[in-house]
Amino acid sequence: MIDFSLSEEQRQVRDTVRAFITREVLPLEETVLRNERAARPGLEPGALRELQQKARRAGFWGLTTPEEYGGIALGPVMNVVLEMELGRTFVPFRFGGSADNILFAATPEQQRTYLLPTIAGERRSCFAITEPGAGSDARNIRTRARRDGGDWVISGEKTFISGGHEADFCIVFAVTDPQRGADGGVTAFLVDREAGWTSSPIPTMGEWGPASLYFDDVRVADTQVLGEVGDGFALAMQWIGQGRYVIPARAVGAAERLLGMALDYATVRESMGYPIAEYQAIQWQIADSQIEIESTKWLTLHAAWRAERGLDARHATSIAKLTGAVMANQVVDRVLQIHGGIGYTKELPIERWYRELRVLRIYEGTDEIQRRTIARNLLKGHVALGAIGE
Known part of the structure; x- marks a missing residue:
């Protein structure tokens, strides 16, 4: 049997998070918009820490962190449920x-x-694998790390690194054995900014603030290798795999918030003597959006369910990530269209959502890479059509 219900405890956790977001976070949206439009950070680090401490006092700290490290380890399914709530703002x-x-x-x-x-919360990290010539093709990275006595010397450039300009250390992936390629030839290193790497921010159309990172013969000790030498690519795929079900979860929350705005507006905006909600052209946009949101929601929960049970979730997460990224962009476009001219202005936050959601189709694997992965898995027999719960 398939049970789609949350337990009483899970519902209480979700509802408490929803209340916290509504009470503590949503009221900050006007401040964030005002700051961003003045070319300032939407939320200053001090304000973010204060908000996180409020959440901690409410019992929300280390949602995915194991209990032995002070977290509550809710697991992938509840993590997805809560990311949907966070996505509403x-x-x-x-x-x-x-x-x-x-x-x-x-x-x-x-x-x-x-x-x-x-x-x-005392240190900030970043994950550095993408390079100018190696985006979706992570196997094509060119940053090198060569042995020099008991040290490693890292040279190369990383780009579009989230949080790279603010981080005080990075997890950087470099080629340590060119003959072996990605499988056995890439190693992950923990590198403090004090070791000598530098960064520069990359302006984007949205508020995502990536950076370029530069490694000019940066020297690190052998003790800075994360995991084993040569196992870096496997670690990188483990990191990316988690993001691929968190992203569509956030997309669901954002799309539901936006669709709610469209419903409210359609019932009060009149055209030719009637609320526009009575016109089929508007109704179909609303209906299509709801269908796509619900489809993404269950695909994302299915991917998280597989991960929680230790099953291979890679195919499911590719499907969820692709569906969620496309869905969010279609929904925000419809919502802007329903609002007409006012939706295109900065009087409403729709244009801000529009710019923010566009990046979902690019990072953590582009739409094209997800389609390639899904097709390849089918063509090579890695997954079977018609399988249920396998």
């Missing part, structure tokens, strides 16, 4: 107490230096 807020999932592969000493301070 464009305020750049995330619950604190978490770290990149691959940092748990760190040695005890590395955990004391990087993992635990990151969980505590």
